[in-house]
Amino acid sequence: MRRQMKNTTLTQEEEPPSLQGTQLFDYDCKPSNSIVRKLWPSVTADDWNDWYWQLSNRLRSVYALSALFDLKPQHITKYKQLIDKYHYSITPYYLSLIDWTDPNDPIRQQCIPDFKEIDYVSVGDKDPLAEEDDTQVAGLVHRYPDRVLMLVTNSCAVYCRHCTRKRIWQDGESIRSKKELLAMVNYVRGVPEVREVVISGGDPLTLNIETLDWFLGELRTVSHLEVIRIGTRIPVVLPMRITDELAGMLSRHRPLWINTQFNHPREVTPEAQEACDKILRAGIPVSNQSVLLKGINDSVETMKALCHALQRIMVRPYYLYQCDPVKAAEHFRTSIWKGIEIIEQMRGFTGGLCVPTFVVDAPGGGGKIPLQPFYLLSAAEDEVTLRNYEGMIIRYHNPIDKAPRPARPAKNGKVPVDAARYKRRKEKTLFSERPQ
Ligand SMILES: *Cc1c(COP(=O)(O)O)cnc(C)c1O
Ligand code: SF4
Numbered sequence: 001m002r003r004q005m006k007n008t009t010l011t012q013e014e015e016p017p018s019l020q021g022t023q024l025f026d027y028d029c030k031p032s033n034s035i036v037r038k039l040w041p042s043v044t045a046d047d048w049n050d051w052y053w054q055l056s057n058r059l060r061s062v063y064a065l066s067a068l069f070d071l072k073p074q075h076i077t078k079y080k081q082l083i084d085k086y087h088y089s090i091t092p093y094y095l096s097l098i099d100w101t102d103p104n105d106p107i108r109q110q111c112i113p114d115f116k117e118i119d120y121v122s123v124g125d126k127d128p129l130a131e132e133d134d135t136q137v138a139g140l141v142h143r144y145p146d147r148v149l150m151l152v153t154n155s156c157a158v159y160c161r162h163c164t165r166k167r168i169w170q171d172g173e174s175i176r177s178k179k180e181l182l183a184m185v186n187y188v189r190g191v192p193e194v195r196e197v198v199i200s201g202g203d204p205l206t207l208n209i210e211t212l213d214w215f216l217g218e219l220r221t222v223s224h225l226e227v228i229r230i231g232t233r234i235p236v237v238l239p240m241r242i243t244d245e246l247a248g249m250l251s252r253h254r255p256l257w258i259n260t261q262f263n264h265p266r267e268v269t270p271e272a273q274e275a276c277d278k279i280l281r282a283g284i285p286v287s288n289q290s291v292l293l294k295g296i297n298d299s300v301e302t303m304k305a306l307c308h309a310l311q312r313i314m315v316r317p318y319y320l321y322q323c324d325p326v327k328a329a330e331h332f333r334t335s336i337w338k339g340i341e342i343i344e345q346m347r348g349f350t351g352g353l354c355v356p357t358f359v360v361d362a363p364g365g366g367g368k369i370p371l372q373p374f375y376l377l378s379a380a381e382d383e384v385t386l387r388n389y390e391g392m393i394i395r396y397h398n399p400i401d402k403a404p405r406p407a408r409p410a411k412n413g414k415v416p417v418d419a420a421r422y423k424r425r426k427e428k429t430l431f432s433e434r435p436q
Helices: 034-039 051-056 062-069 073-087 106-111 165-169 178-190 209-220 244-251 268-279 298-310 336-346 419-427
Strands: 134-139 140-144 145-152 196-200 227-231 257-258 286-292 316-322 357-362 368-372 376-379 383-388 393-396
Touching: 062 178, 134 178, 140 178, 145 178, 178 209, 209 227, 209 244, 244 257, 244 268, 268 286, 286 298, 286 336, 298 316, 298 336, 316 336, 336 357
Parallel strands: 145 196, 196 227, 227 257, 257 286, 286 316, 316 357
Antiparallel strands: 134 140, 140 145, 357 368, 376 383, 383 393
């Protein structure tokens, strides 16, 4: 049977079984988990491992929250306001990873709505990366010379509370029409510089297989397009969605890369490993883009444990993102020094394959800027002073027969975007203002 996300939007107005008075204390990611037993007393292992069951049984209503937390009436009202503005949805699988004995559990903080989201209502930006400014056709952001970003859907299996694109949640759960998807393909067809597309959203793997297959096929008719990349959190929040059928379909559209988003070592479960393994065996490399999140993964120990766990399942840590100053996610942000410190304590101390690049995606559409610890202490024409990871200072000479340093940075291809973008670039002040 073909299953589509579209049919699974649950309104769940009926009240789920109450958890009042029960201890929500054991933690394992199986249907035997006590909270899972309470919410879905008759779930079988087959259902549990079926992505469609997982999707259909997501928690999405205020009733589900009140069942979890035994809410008082005033809290129910406030949660209602909160989720009316920023909806939520949690797969039973992801819910089962929460350790309920820990109020600051890293899984819980990523998926359970928090009043802080509306308490700091004036802080942050709706669209901190100014993606709307660089949108060329509906859903297509063209910011860099040789690659474009495509937002193909608003739907995700789980809505991460720290999401940079919280602004698109207000449009509800929908995917772009075929007409809109074709308009994006045609844009790429018209710009020969584009060699890579990044398909994101929302989560592109919430699309049904036929639609995704059709869309990837359309993209493949563009002769100058070399590489397709899919950004998805499905391996983390709904790993059973990675079926042999899906992996087989994706495999036919290579060269294809998948980037996912594990943020905590506890998300690297046997289920997630199996999902990544299916993708890898289909000949598709899997990389990871973590977001640096306060109280969740902002320590050297946690980040190292995460990156080691990822390397064990053969997922390459690619980026560590500074959390964007997005509205309703201010409470997740850390100082940039934290990210630099984490990299500084990993680089050299552990394998280079586990060390991501720390990036700040600049407000105002400046794009990704990598930040490194300071290894270049001083620089002259002939000689530089360097520092290694242990703090050893090294003088390093350029070759005697050297080419002169370039007077200005090389121009690496133009940014083939509208004149308005150039104008905006000029107008932008060097420093974005500190939010009040
Ligand atoms: C992040 C991003 C990309 C991809 O950038 P990489 O550095 O290649 O990962 C492309 N377009 C936009 C608009 C982006 O934000
Ligand atoms: S999966 Fe990605 S797009 Fe969806 S809510 Fe999470 S961060 Fe946002």
